[in-house]
Amino acid sequence: MKQFELKNGNKIPALxxxxxxxxxxxxxxxxxxxxxxxxxxxxTADMYGNHRAIAEALNESDVERNELFITSKIQSQDLEYKQLLKSAARLLTELDIKYFDLLLIHWPNPDIPVEESLKAMQELKEDGRAINIGVSNFTIPLLKEALEHHPDLVTVNQVEFHPTLYQKNLLDFAFKNDVILTAYSPLAQGEVFNNSVLKDLGEKYDKTPAQLALRWLIEKDIVAIPKASSKAHLKNNLDVFDWNFPVDAAREMELLDQNNRLIDPGYPDFD
Ligand SMILES: NC(=O)c1ccc[n+]([C@@H]2O[C@H](COP(=O)([O-])OP(=O)(O)OC[C@H]3O[C@@H](n4cnc5c(N)ncnc54)[C@H](OP(=O)(O)O)[C@@H]3O)[C@@H](O)[C@H]2O)c1
Incomplete structure (x- = not known):
């Protein structure tokens, strides 16, 4: 599995x-x-209500803990210092793990200074309960603010990103600040399968639109986290590394942006 290096030297699996x-x-x-x-x-995330179900799978699997990379997220109403620490402890118990590989602020909360939340997250990092810290759904100004307070701590910003929502400015800003982007809804929640350009390219190169979309992200050093619920889909999405990404596919996919935001962040200054 390809990995990307975070600014602290730790690695994150690309998929x-x-x-x-x-x-x-x-x-x-x-x-x-x-x-x-x-x-x-x-x-995963507190909001998804599936930590215990995931714990069951982890406990039944032969894969060693140190080979796994588990990300979870603190809900925006739990971002006050004390509440964040309490939530993090609960999430670890639910997941039945001793540490998160990555702990994120799920959504910014305008009523709680990000500095306060990051202070708690810094402590979780220092005591080994979170290996890496990041944010999610942060715009450029919000990310800038977080980095001003904790330039070394914030390693990842998880945001909606797919060929029809190509957030170039955010990507450039993240790279300049050594922050890795993780693309959520990387298949545009299934919409990539209706995109005629992706369908044509897929037929030409014997790839699915999902594979093209995921590879497009990975080529940009963006982590992708597609959701899938069948074995066939899981398998298909994993097969995105060991083939050449056709030059014309890469070129055509640069032109698919439609600012097609599927998850409304509820604030206006996104990208
Ligand atoms: N940080 C945040 O605020 C935030 C917000 C949204 C999402 N996320 C994260 O990002 C993850 C992915 O985003 P998402 O769930 O919104 O959407 P997505 O991954 O873009 O799309 C998932 C959809 O694509 C289908 N699919 C997956 N692989 C396929 C394949 N190879 N062929 C055909 N269909 C395929 C799935 O169907 P099946 O289920 O039938 O396989 C499902 O309907 C989430 O699960 C979550 O972990 C984070």
Whole structure:
């Protein structure tokens, strides 16, 4: 599995399994299948309500803890210093792990200074309960603010990113500041399958639109976390590394941006 290096020298697998919408037994089955197929990076969040289901899959798997990369996220209402520490402890218990590989602020909260949340997250890092710290759904101004307070701490910003939502300015800003972007909804929640350019390119090169979209992101050093719930989809999405990315596909996919934001952040200054 290809990995990207974070500014602290730690590595993050370029592809992970998104688990939003997966719950209970289905979630456990899908995560187990993913681990068997070779996934090592699992993305979850308090909000998804599936930590215990994921824990069951992790506990039943033979994969060693140190081979796994587990990301979870603190909800925006839990970002006050004390509450964040309390939530993080609960999430670790639910996931039945001793540390997060990556802990993110899920959504910014304008009523709680980011400095306060990051102070708590810094402590979690120092005491070994979070290996890496990051944010999610942060615009350029919000990311700038977070970096002003904690330039070394903030390593990742997880945002919506796919060929029809190509956030170039945010990507440039992140790179300049040594922050890795993780693309959520990398398949545009399934819309890539209706995109005629991706369908034509897929037919030409015997790839699915999902594979082209994921490879397009990985070529840009963006981590992708597609959600899938069947073995066939899991397998298809994992097969995005060992083939050449056609030059004309890369060129055509640069032109697909439609500012097609599927998840409304509820604030106006995104990119
Ligand atoms: N930080 C945030 O605020 C935030 C927000 C949204 C999402 N996320 C994260 O990002 C992850 C992915 O985003 P997402 O779930 O919104 O959407 P997505 O990954 O863009 O798309 C998922 C959809 O694509 C389908 N699919 C996946 N692989 C396929 C394949 N190879 N062929 C055909 N269909 C395929 C899935 O169907 P099946 O289920 O039938 O396989 C599902 O309907 C989430 O699960 C979550 O972990 C984070």
């Amino acid at each position: 992970g399994l998104g688990t939003s919408g997966l719950r209970g037994e289905e979630c456990t089955t899908v995560v187990k299948q993913a681990l068997e197929l070779g996934y090592r990076h699992i993305d």
